[in-house]
Amino acid sequence: MKRFEKHIFVCENKRPEGHPKGCCADKNSIAVRASFKDRLKELGLSTKIRSNSAGCLDACEHGVSVVVYPEQIWYGGVTVDDVEEIIQSHILKNLPIERLKIKDAKFNKDEKIV
Amino acid sequence: MKRFEKHIFVCENKRPEGHPKGCCADKNSIAVRASFKDRLKELGLSTKIRSNSAGCLDACEHGVSVVVYPEQIWYGGVTVDDVEEIIQSHILKNLPIERLKIKDAKFNKDEKIV
Numbered sequence: 001m002k003r004f005e006k007h008i009f010v011c012e013n014k015r016p017e018g019h020p021k022g023c024c025a026d027k028n029s030i031a032v033r034a035s036f037k038d039r040l041k042e043l044g045l046s047t048k049i050r051s052n053s054a055g056c057l058d059a060c061e062h063g064v065s066v067v068v069y070p071e072q073i074w075y076g077g078v079t080v081d082d083v084e085e086i087i088q089s090h091i092l093k094n095l096p097i098e099r100l101k102i103k104d105a106k107f108n109k110d111e112k113i114v
Numbered sequence: 115m116k117r118f119e120k121h122i123f124v125c126e127n128k129r130p131e132g133h134p135k136g137c138c139a140d141k142n143s144i145a146v147r148a149s150f151k152d153r154l155k156e157l158g159l160s161t162k163i164r165s166n167s168a169g170c171l172d173a174c175e176h177g178v179s180v181v182v183y184p185e186q187i188w189y190g191g192v193t194v195d196d197v198e199e200i201i202q203s204h205i206l207k208n209l210p211i212e213r214l215k216i217k218d219a220k221f222n223k224d225e226k227i228v
Contacts, residue, residue, distance in 0.1 A: 053169025069183040072116050
């Protein structure tokens with residue numbers, strides 16, 4: 001038995017103002033995480049599905065960055081307005097939101113990942 | 115292709131002094147996360163395996179709490195001295211460390227998880 005059926009990590013990393021990478025916290029990620037948390041609680045899902053704060057997920061250029069486990073689906077540019085769709089489609093029906101997914105090619109552009 | 119082969123989340127949550135739940139930060143979790151990060155870098159693994167800061171993982175009583183995805187293996191009471199063993203056995207050989215695992219029964223004691 002797993003502790004959580006799905007575990008949603010939202011980057012809440014905050015960098016100093018003017019940092020070239022920017023940061024998810026400046027793009028409203030705190031509210032995104034809170035929105036996941038509140039909505040999951042309203043739906044009675046918070047014991048099975050967790051919205052978790054995370055530090056830098058190393059996908060800064062795609063922020064607000066979110067990764068959903070165990071399937072490791074990555075989303076970029078997530079807003080509060082996307083939360084309901086992610087919950088209803090991905091979390092409840094296992095249908096990830098294609099338009100929000102970070103494409104594999106984007107991860108490879110710096111050639112860090114083989 | 116997945117972004118990371120394994121993603122290690124270490125709770126770095128800090129609660130006010132005297133809080134009844136305690137917190138992982140007060141049990142040296144910051145150093146545990148840094149130790150994972152440094153060692154993975156030394157081993158040339160940091161592009162494939164990430165040591166990530168996490169907020170509260172809701173396993174406070176077992177802290178320092180660590181969860182490894184995609185397999186969702188939970189560890190409690192992790193110290194800096196455990197990091198090498200977790201990397202060598204679990205991360206590199208897919209053999210989780212039984213003595214550090216949080217047992218399923220422990221998660222159920224508050225009856226929050228069905």
